[in-house]
Amino acid sequence: MDEHVKEQLIAVTGIDFAKTTTAQKLSYSYDATAGFQAMPDLILSPASINEVQAIVKICGEHRVPIVSRGSGTNLAAGTTPTSGGVVLLFNRMSDIVELDEENLTMTVQPGVITQEINDRALEVGLFYPPDPSSMKISTIGGNVAENSGGLRGLKYGVTRDYVKGLKIVLPSGELLSTGGKLTKDVAGYDLTSLYVGSEGTLGVIVEITLGLLPAPKTKQTMLVFYDKLAEAAETVSAIIAAKIVPATLEFMDKGTIETVEDYMNIGLPKDCEAMLLIEQDGEPVVVAGDMEKIGMLCKENGAATIQFAQSVEEAERLGTARRVALSALARKRPTTILEDATVPRSEIANMVTAIQGIAKKYDLLICTFGHAGDGNLHPTILTDVRDAEEMARVELAFEEIFHYAIELGGTITGEHGVGEMKSPYLEWRIGEAGISTMKAIKSAIDPLNIMNPGKMFAKETKKRIVVKNG
Amino acid sequence: MDEHVKEQLIAVTGIDFAKTTTAQKLSYSYDATAGFQAMPDLILSPASINEVQAIVKICGEHRVPIVSRGSGTNLAAGTTPTSGGVVLLFNRMSDIVELDEENLTMTVQPGVITQEINDRALEVGLFYPPDPSSMKISTIGGNVAENSGGLRGLKYGVTRDYVKGLKIVLPSGELLSTGGKLTKDVAGYDLTSLYVGSEGTLGVIVEITLGLLPAPKTKQTMLVFYDKLAEAAETVSAIIAAKIVPATLEFMDKGTIETVEDYMNIGLPKDCEAMLLIEQDGEPVVVAGDMEKIGMLCKENGAATIQFAQSVEEAERLGTARRVALSALARKRPTTILEDATVPRSEIANMVTAIQGIAKKYDLLICTFGHAGDGNLHPTILTDVRDAEEMARVELAFEEIFHYAIELGGTITGEHGVGEMKSPYLEWRIGEAGISTMKAIKSAIDPLNIMNPGKMFAKETKKRIVVKNG
Numbered sequence: 001m002d003e004h005v006k007e008q009l010i011a012v013t014g015i016d017f018a019k020t021t022t023a024q025k026l027s028y029s030y031d032a033t034a035g036f037q038a039m040p041d042l043i044l045s046p047a048s049i050n051e052v053q054a055i056v057k058i059c060g061e062h063r064v065p066i067v068s069r070g071s072g073t074n075l076a077a078g079t080t081p082t083s084g085g086v087v088l089l090f091n092r093m094s095d096i097v098e099l100d101e102e103n104l105t106m107t108v109q110p111g112v113i114t115q116e117i118n119d120r121a122l123e124v125g126l127f128y129p130p131d132p133s134s135m136k137i138s139t140i141g142g143n144v145a146e147n148s149g150g151l152r153g154l155k156y157g158v159t160r161d162y163v164k165g166l167k168i169v170l171p172s173g174e175l176l177s178t179g180g181k182l183t184k185d186v187a188g189y190d191l192t193s194l195y196v197g198s199e200g201t202l203g204v205i206v207e208i209t210l211g212l213l214p215a216p217k218t219k220q221t222m223l224v225f226y227d228k229l230a231e232a233a234e235t236v237s238a239i240i241a242a243k244i245v246p247a248t249l250e251f252m253d254k255g256t257i258e259t260v261e262d263y264m265n266i267g268l269p270k271d272c273e274a275m276l277l278i279e280q281d282g283e284p285v286v287v288a289g290d291m292e293k294i295g296m297l298c299k300e301n302g303a304a305t306i307q308f309a310q311s312v313e314e315a316e317r318l319g320t321a322r323r324v325a326l327s328a329l330a331r332k333r334p335t336t337i338l339e340d341a342t343v344p345r346s347e348i349a350n351m352v353t354a355i356q357g358i359a360k361k362y363d364l365l366i367c368t369f370g371h372a373g374d375g376n377l378h379p380t381i382l383t384d385v386r387d388a389e390e391m392a393r394v395e396l397a398f399e400e401i402f403h404y405a406i407e408l409g410g411t412i413t414g415e416h417g418v419g420e421m422k423s424p425y426l427e428w429r430i431g432e433a434g435i436s437t438m439k440a441i442k443s444a445i446d447p448l449n450i451m452n453p454g455k456m457f458a459k460e461t462k463k464r465i466v467v468k469n470g
Numbered sequence: 471m472d473e474h475v476k477e478q479l480i481a482v483t484g485i486d487f488a489k490t491t492t493a494q495k496l497s498y499s500y501d502a503t504a505g506f507q508a509m510p511d512l513i514l515s516p517a518s519i520n521e522v523q524a525i526v527k528i529c530g531e532h533r534v535p536i537v538s539r540g541s542g543t544n545l546a547a548g549t550t551p552t553s554g555g556v557v558l559l560f561n562r563m564s565d566i567v568e569l570d571e572e573n574l575t576m577t578v579q580p581g582v583i584t585q586e587i588n589d590r591a592l593e594v595g596l597f598y599p600p601d602p603s604s605m606k607i608s609t610i611g612g613n614v615a616e617n618s619g620g621l622r623g624l625k626y627g628v629t630r631d632y633v634k635g636l637k638i639v640l641p642s643g644e645l646l647s648t649g650g651k652l653t654k655d656v657a658g659y660d661l662t663s664l665y666v667g668s669e670g671t672l673g674v675i676v677e678i679t680l681g682l683l684p685a686p687k688t689k690q691t692m693l694v695f696y697d698k699l700a701e702a703a704e705t706v707s708a709i710i711a712a713k714i715v716p717a718t719l720e721f722m723d724k725g726t727i728e729t730v731e732d733y734m735n736i737g738l739p740k741d742c743e744a745m746l747l748i749e750q751d752g753e754p755v756v757v758a759g760d761m762e763k764i765g766m767l768c769k770e771n772g773a774a775t776i777q778f779a780q781s782v783e784e785a786e787r788l789g790t791a792r793r794v795a796l797s798a799l800a801r802k803r804p805t806t807i808l809e810d811a812t813v814p815r816s817e818i819a820n821m822v823t824a825i826q827g828i829a830k831k832y833d834l835l836i837c838t839f840g841h842a843g844d845g846n847l848h849p850t851i852l853t854d855v856r857d858a859e860e861m862a863r864v865e866l867a868f869e870e871i872f873h874y875a876i877e878l879g880g881t882i883t884g885e886h887g888v889g890e891m892k893s894p895y896l897e898w899r900i901g902e903a904g905i906s907t908m909k910a911i912k913s914a915i916d917p918l919n920i921m922n923p924g925k926m927f928a929k930e931t932k933k934r935i936v937v938k939n940g
Contacts, residue, residue, distance in 0.1 A: 189668055
């Protein structure tokens with residue numbers, strides 16, 4: 001980056017809020033994605049929308065890439081500055097601006113931690129449903145940019161379903177306001193939904209108005225273990241067929257159960273093939289009825305063991321098994337690669353079986369857990385990024401997983417985003433017409449390609465090999 | 471239209487499915503919007519996606535405008551062929567393709583009547599919540615193009631919230647598939663949401679996959695009458711403050727109540743100032759509890775009379791008052807213009823009071839009813855399109871209504887769309903940056919401007935006069 005441009009940029013925030021040393025740049029050269037790293041030229045922490053606008057204008061004039069970054073928990077290399085440029089941080093734009101109880105909305109700056117939003121809402125009996133696993137450290141700006149999911153997606157939907165309005169600094173530096181506190185608004189194209197999940201490629205999100213719900217009055221939890229994978233999948237289908245939509249319907253396979261038990265010693269039966277974590281929330285009488293019916297459906301479909309939580313503490317303990325899955329798996333090998341291929345709910349058993357076959361075919365350790373109710377699975381490959389030969393097999397395995405997910409009517413990413421990592425596969429999912437339409441939108445809004453360049457759209461799409469799956 | 475081009479177009483569907491006479495063209499020269507009319511060149515009923523693609527390709531080659539039309543119930547001149555060209559009908563693409571009970575989805579062709587979707591879902595205990603007032607005659611294709619709302623919007627959201635996947639014929643004639651049966655999918659920009667509500671300006675929607683919910687087990691209904699408008703508005707706020715979200719929370723003002731009673735003689739008290747129709751659905755025990763609490767809140771906030779429906783038939787009868795509002799009003803003067811200015815829920819009383827003041831100021835008959843829970847009001851001007859002097863006052867009145875709605879954080883259209891009628895006001899709502907972003911998207915996807923040209927974007931934005939509202 002030209003020194004003169006750098007000075008102009010630093011002048012916007014002041015030197016106290018710019019990071020320029022090599023050590024600092026290194027800290028922002030990667031996110032939570034294994035195998036991706038690149039140095040930014042400068043890291044800035046603007047304090048206001050005006051400062052963001054000033055930075056974007058300078059970047060536009062000099063074609064400097066801008067990577068907006070929350071807490072860097074991205075799992076698809078969405079926040080690695082692979083083209084250099086400026087990394088924008090939102091640690092100084094992290095206020096809850098307004099909680100409007102009458103309109104059931106909360107307006108926040110992008111740097112607010114997601115958990116804080118939920119905590120603040122609960123204080124007044126309201127509820128922000130999206131709960132990505134990273135919510136204790138991730139920012140709402142990152143959640144919005146990625147359209148983050150979470151464990152409550154089946155019943156409550158994902159981040160996009162709760163974003164009612166945005167303020168966005170466009171690539172031109174202009175400020176765009178979309179939506180607001182309204183329940184209904186059809187004045188023009190839905191720019192709000194377009195920006196949610198756009199991964200920083202269309203502008204910088206600088207303010208967010210979220211919709212809230214009344215908080216559920218109670219929640220109940222159960223853990224269910226199965227000797228056969230198919231029985232767990234059949235239970236999921238049976239619950240939906242009974243017209244019950246649980247708040248949480250999570251799945252762990254044998255490998256994940258074993259690993260969690262080795263790590264935590266919480267008494268999980270290591271000889272079972274599958275586990276479901278099921279939660280229902282709402283009015284006490286309805287929750288009690290639903291949980292009773294769900295318990296019966298589990299038994300009818302072959303559950304070996306059912307543990308009902310008798311208290312909040314026990315529910316907490318049962319939930320731990322699922323919550324620690326990733327940390328437990330991450331201890332086994334040097335590199336953990338978490339995927340999120342997603343299929344229609346009806347195809348979960350097929351998908352998990354296929355993943356197990358693919359693991360065998362490529363001689364890899366793949367443990368699968370995830371959101372069974374959503375069909376959003378997290379096949380997790382435990383590997384070593386320094387082993388080039390094994391990494392080549394990892395890539396082939398993922399390609400087969402993506403391929404098979406798409407065959408089943410699914411997608412390459414349910415909640416993590418495309419980023420740089422999955423960009424070579426995007427066309428597999430959305431086709432040539434999808435890629436050309438999305439690229440046309442990107443060029444129309446960001447003609448200079450300064451907003452998170454290199455993300456979402458690959459220079460080259462991977463050739464799709466037709467494979468007989470494992 | 472060039473005769474040779476017309477022949478090519480007719481050859482796609484065959485002459486039996488083309489309408490070419492003046493009488494036929496007249497039938498499709500207008501929609502439900504007063505004061506807008508223009509003759510198309512040709513009306514075609516394609517039978518398949520392939521036929522739509524063939525038509526779009528020919529139209530692209532010869533720059534022929536395409537207006538997709540469902541049942542023509544549009545209230546913003548969204549389906550008037552104001553640039554001529556081809557009107558596409560979907561009467562031959564009106565099948566329910568699949569009801570998938572396991573994934574809670576229904577896949578339909580655009581010509582299916584909305585009511586039919588709800589009926590089919592209910593047969594298997596499922597539920598398609600969006601219920602625009604026109605649902606007995608409107609098509610789902612039109613609902614999707616307009617992102618139609620309805621009476622259940624407060625609790626259940628609008629059409630966009632239930633569209634999970636689309637097949638779209640792009641202006642190039644290519645077929646684009648977006649989304650699907652998945653609960654989560656973040657592979658690229660949300661084209662599905664972009665197309666919902668795009669009013670036919672970005673392509674032709676040829677297949678729709680809808681999400682369904684388990685059907686609520688029961689529903690209860692009450693009518694509440696108030697001597698003061700403010701008390702009705704306070705009740706709405708009090709219900710939300712009590713963390714209750716009713717399925718329906720509808721409002722009628724004095725003028726509407728009087729007109730409905732004159733028309734129907736169902737015993738509405740003509741001397742009251744406001745009426746609320748309140749419904750809750752769900753589990754019987756929860757519904758009973760909610761309705762009891764709501765009844766108390768109505769009393770506490772000054773309700774003069776409360777009528778609880780004791781049976782399904784009585785609920786039906788109470789609901790009639792609200793459902794016939796538009797038909798009743800339409801009898802009073804030759805022309806009925808129904809608007810849908812929308813404000814945050816907290817501003818309803820302010821907005822209704824302002825509308826009454828504006829009616830007085832311009833000496834017009836304006837009756838207001840609508841979705842109080844959503845802040846989505848329908849100020850309805852009863853006028854005569856042949857009276858130029860009065861129509862000039864009507865236009866000024868609407869401008870003030872739009873202006874004031876925007877001042878209150880609202881929008882120019884909550885559920886009817888922009889069409890041609892409101893296009894001069896769109897910039898008032900979304901600003902210069904919003905207009906330029908939307909136009910950039912339109913040009914990027916439809917560079918030849920063949921898709922419903924003249925809609926949404928006006929040649930000229932109305933000058934916004936700063937008025938002291940009535």
